[in-house]
Amino acid sequence: MKNLWLFLSRYNAIFWFIIFFVVAIVLVVRNNSYQRASFLNSSNVMVGSFYKQVNSWKSYLALADANEKLTQENVLLRQQVQNMIQANPVVDSVHLVDSIEQGRYAFIIANVANNSIHQKSNYLTLDKGSADGIERGMGVITSNGVVGIVLNTSAHFSSVQSLLHPDTKISVTLDTSKVFGSLVWGGNIDPRFAMVRDIPNHIKVKKGEKVYTSGYSLFPAGIQVGHIVETGITSGESFLDLKIKLTTNFSNLNHVYIVKDLLVKEKQELEATQDNG
Amino acid sequence: MGKVIIFNVIRFLVLILLQIALFKNIGYYNLVSFYPYILIIFLLPIGMPNLLLFTLSFLTGLTIDAFYDSLGLHAAACVALALFRIFFHKITLEVDMQESFNTPSLAEMGTKWFLSYVFFGTLVHHFTLFIIETFSFTNFLYTLASIILSSIFTVLTILLMSLLVYRKKSRISNI
Known part of the structure; x- marks a missing residue:
């Protein structure tokens, strides 16, 4: 017993250390959510x-x-x-939008025959072409997001310039403020993320806010594109750059819909007269 | 004796105030942060009982924790520093010095001793602190970098402070 006391008092620093340290660690683990x-x-x-x-x-x-x-x-x-x-x-066309817009858009189902996500400029190949009514410049979507724009068509195939391409630009709006900007892949290498450019600096943007297509370009309005994950990346200009997580999962695309805008000719003709006047 | 206690209390108050009002706001992202408040523990009288030393270190840590919202984190690091202090004193000081109630300050102990005392003590403190803070060994290199960089800046700040209040007294060892 005497030896035990001698031992304890000789190394008392270590024993006190252990006691205090354990108390502190218990405090850390119990009270700090991260630990x-x-x-x-x-x-x-x-x-x-x-x-x-x-x-x-x-x-x-x-x-x-x-x-x-x-x-x-x-x-x-x-x-x-x-x-x-x-x-x-075989079913080959379905309607995805509101009945009001039904007269305007038709959808053609296609399967992805070839896909790339790791290049700097990515393209897809679809297994339907001009024989099924697909034309150059049509939009391509999936059930939960935007895929790209038809680039070329042959009789039974069509190539699509993916959203993951430096030249692809799609008009989008933000959920709460309704301002519109353009969706580009930007400087990302990651196929899960893209950037929204040209949103004015004074707009308050929240993280997690949803981003939809605006309806100004080839795509019907209100298709969800993604949600904001990073705000306030300023490019030094008077515009915000927002990083968004895409809803489309490019790595396992299978069925896509090609958007056929039935009124596109009328719209283009009208806009052409504006340019002339 | 009374004078020593008063000095220590004043030092405690001033350093805690500096830490929470000034040094908490200085830093380089997450990489470098300053914790010169540990000078409180460095400068406690040499010959004090171990239990008292641990208690005071623990309380100092808890006070900082209260302001940093990290209950127990600084307390653990300060306790580790107290253990280092005991060993360092036991190894480097003579027996009669160990019994005395002197303050181990820059003026009292000489530059070489004080420098190594503060440097190694800061390393021990920061190592414990950052390891418990990240609580994993993933990204260990980043943690190590921030430990070393933070230690350097803390040591520099402590030396600056010590030089500011430097008063040449009876020097025990001559460099």
């Missing part, structure tokens, strides 16, 4: 990776079962597809 979150996370990482490992061992044992189930499901799906093809002819 609490990462404390729990790091323990979750251990638990999680353990379960993942166990699962990967277990899944081997169930492989035969899983195979059996998948083949059965395949047979079932194949039967259904055959029935559907016989019952329904």
